[in-house]
Amino acid sequence: MADRRDMKVAVLSGKGGTGKTIVSVNLAAVAGTSVYIDCDVEEPNGHLFFKPVISSVEEVAVKIPVIDAAKCNGCRRCVDFCKFNALALIKNRPRVFAKMCHSCGGCMLLCPQKAISEQERTIGVIQRGTAGNVTVCTGELNIGEATGIPIIKRLLQLGAADVRCPVFIDCPPGSACTVMESIKDADYCLLVVEPTLFGIHNFRMVYELVRLFNKRCGVILNKCPAGGNPAEDFCVEHGITILSRIPFDHELGALSSEAKTAVWESERYRRQFALIYETLIQEVCHEAVAYS
Amino acid sequence: MKIAIPLEQKDLNASLCPSFGRAPYFLFYDSDTEEGEFVENSAATTPGGAGIRAAQIITDYDADIVLTPRCGENAAEVLNKADVAIYKSMSGTARENVTAFLAGELALLRDFHSGFHHGR
Ligand code: SF4
Ligand code: SF4
Numbered sequence: 288m289a290d291r292r293d294m295k296v297a298v299l300s301g302k303g304g305t306g307k308t309i310v311s312v313n314l315a316a317v318a319g320t321s322v323y324i325d326c327d328v329e330e331p332n333g334h335l336f337f338k339p340v341i342s343s344v345e346e347v348a349v350k351i352p353v354i355d356a357a358k359c360n361g362c363r364r365c366v367d368f369c370k371f372n373a374l375a376l377i378k379n380r381p382r383v384f385a386k387m388c389h390s391c392g393g394c395m396l397l398c399p400q401k402a403i404s405e406q407e408r409t410i411g412v413i414q415r416g417t418a419g420n421v422t423v424c425t426g427e428l429n430i431g432e433a434t435g436i437p438i439i440k441r442l443l444q445l446g447a448a449d450v451r452c453p454v455f456i457d458c459p460p461g462s463a464c465t466v467m468e469s470i471k472d473a474d475y476c477l478l479v480v481e482p483t484l485f486g487i488h489n490f491r492m493v494y495e496l497v498r499l500f501n502k503r504c505g506v507i508l509n510k511c512p513a514g515g516n517p518a519e520d521f522c523v524e525h526g527i528t529i530l531s532r533i534p535f536d537h538e539l540g541a542l543s544s545e546a547k548t549a550v551w552e553s554e555r556y557r558r559q560f561a562l563i564y565e566t567l568i569q570e571v572c573h574e575a576v577a578y579s
Numbered sequence: 580m581k582i583a584i585p586l587e588q589k590d591l592n593a594s595l596c597p598s599f600g601r602a603p604y605f606l607f608y609d610s611d612t613e614e615g616e617f618v619e620n621s622a623a624t625t626p627g628g629a630g631i632r633a634a635q636i637i638t639d640y641d642a643d644i645v646l647t648p649r650c651g652e653n654a655a656e657v658l659n660k661a662d663v664a665i666y667k668s669m670s671g672t673a674r675e676n677v678t679a680f681l682a683g684e685l686a687l688l689r690d691f692h693s694g695f696h697h698g699r
Contacts, residue, residue, distance in 0.1 A: 366635070372628025375635045377660045384653055387628040431693065433627065 289474035291572045295447075297456040297473035299466065299497070301489020303330075305481040306509040306533070309543050311457040312336045314567070317550045317560040320420045322454040324446040326469040328411060328428040328435035333457050335546040339416030339423035346412050347426070347438045349390040350405040356380050358402035365394035365403065371433065387433050411438045415445060419551070422446075435459070439468045447472075462492045470497065475571040476504040477530070482516030490518060494527070505530045505570055507563065530570060531563045582608045582680065583642035583663075584673050585633075589617040591674045599647045599654055600629030606673050607640050610681060630654030637663060646676050646685065655691040 289295070296314075300307040308325075312333050315323035325333040352365075352374075361379035373387035374394065385408055395403045411428040424446050426438040446454055458469040470476055476497045480490045497504045505528040508518055512535055522529050533539075539556065542549045549556035585602030586593050596602035601623050608615040618640065622632035630650070634657035637645060645658060646668040658665055667688040668676050679685055 370625075372622070372625055372632040372635075375631050375638075375657045377638065377657060382657070382660065384628065384631055384656075387631065387653070 289571050291453065291568045293451045293453065294475065294568070294571050295454045295456065295473045296475050296477055296567065296571065297458050297470040297502075298477045298479060299458045299470065299493050300460055300479045300481075301462070301486065301491075301493045303460040305460075305479045305486065306543075307460065307479040308333055308336070308457055309539070309549070310477070310479050310507055310509065310533075310563075311455045312548055313550045313556065313560045314564055315421050315453075315455040316419065316548050317557060317564050318453050318455075320452045322422045322424065322446045322452060323457065324424045324442050324454065325426065325457045326439045326442060326465070327457060327459045328426040328438045328442075328465070329459065331425045331427055332546075334414070334416075334423055334425045336543075336548045337416075337418035337421060337423045338546075339414075339418040339421075339425075341414050341416040343415045344412060345441075346409045347441050348407040348409045349388075349437050350392070351385050351388045351390060351408050352383055352394050352403045353406045354381050354383065355402045355404065358400045359398075360400055360402075362399060365398055368393055368397055373433075386431055389434055390437070411435070413438065413442055413445065435465050436468050439465060443469070443472065461489070462496045466493070466496065467500070470500060470502060473502060475567075476502045477567070478504055478506045478527075479509050480506055480518045481510055482508055482512065482518040484517050487517055487521055490521065494525070503571075504528075505567075508532045510535045528570060530566050533559075533563075580610045580644060581640065581642045582606075582610060582644045582646060582677060583637045583640065584608070584646045584668070584676060585620070586617070586673055591615060592672045594670070594672055595646070595648055595668050595676065597648055599645075599650045600631075600633040602633070605633075605636065605640075607642060608673075608677055610677070628653070631657055634658050634661075634663075644680070646680055647688065650688055650691050652691045652693050655688075 298311040315321045325331040366374045366376045371389045373384045374381045410432045413426045426442045428435040459465045511532045550560045584606045585596040586604045587596050605618045622629045631653045634654040638661040645665045665688045666685040
């Protein structure tokens with residue numbers, strides 16, 4: 288069972304714009320000492336809310352193949368092997384498309400001529416900083432790169448290296464392999480769902496992904512209209528725990544559009560998110576807590 | 580001269596596929612023998628880098644010319660380096676495009692779109 292002192296909660300949504308970042312940012316902010324990791328490396332925006340004081344910056348590099356044309360005999364084994372289509376045989380010599388390469392290392396291993404060596408290539412950067420009691424880790428993938436997975440791996444390592452405290456992982460939207468990487472070590476998955484019919488389809492996809500990984504999960508219904516909504520029906524039908532319903536709220540929207548952390552701006556939101564955090568702890572750790 | 584065309588169907592009267600890398604078939608038409616061959620594009624279903632793999636198929640079949648409505652940067656790089664010329668197709672069937680090309684009515688394709696990488 289997860290311990291509230293170092294539980295890892297992954298926050299997901301089927302698509303962008305459901306309020307996933309607002310929920311993860313405010314939960315981390317209300318949790319006291321915590322770590323917030325932004326795994327949405329293609330469009331990180333949690334740092335805009337936190338405006339952290341940066342304490343370290345590191346580059347993330349991957350290994351890509353370099354082909355020694357003199358040793359290569361054009362046998363084509365590497366090209367046929369590469370599942371990511373990062374190699375093409377042109378005029379009898381392979382050419383590397385670095386941005387397509389997923390650094391699996393396969394081509395280097397199998398080349399019979401030992402014509403392939405490796406070279407480091409930077410694909411993005413990671414920043415670590417603090418905002419109040421929150422340690423903020425942000426990764427950013429350079430535009431056009433094939434995959435953010437190496438950055439996400441490093442981010443999660445960095446976040447876990449911290450003192451014992453709750454960790455909030457702001458996952459990329461959707462249900463791609465970057466999401467799988469982000470939730471791998473999470474104790475709990477928190478799904479933020481917008482109650483539109485369109486939202487349900489995406490919600491179902493993330494829900495299935497979370498089930499595939501055998502993760503415990505619960506839902507926060509965001510932007511709830513008065514009255515029933517289709518997302519709620521889906522949860523009831525599938526026996527999914529609803530942790531909270533955040534009503535449709537112009538003020539919260541306005542604060543967020545100014546990139547302000549709501550729980551730091553207003554006592555009302557501090558209470559609202561403290562309550563959600565309390566419910567979350569009970570759900571994740573199955574323990575009763577007194578939280579004010 | 581061998582001309583390659585991305586197609587929706589194995590049919591000379593089919594229209595061209597809007598996507599080069601994801602086209603289900605390629606027509607390889609030899610203007611010397613006036614014979615055509617339809618080849619399934621195995622790149623169409625690969626998760627990423629379809630353009631590169633598709634361009635590889637074109638070069639493997641020793642095509643000299645590609646007629647296509649669009650083409651990505653990576654595919655264009657493979658084709659250019661392999662000395663395959665890329666011409667912009669017009670609307671109409673594969674047959675009409677071959678005729679137009681042989682009559683000198685098609686121009687070189689000049690703008691190449693950047694890749695649509697997966698992972699999102
Ligand atoms: S496997 Fe090695 S020798 Fe064969 S084409 Fe690739 S680099 Fe050249
Ligand atoms: S390392 Fe793997 S992904 Fe990269 S070119 Fe070689 S085989 Fe392809």
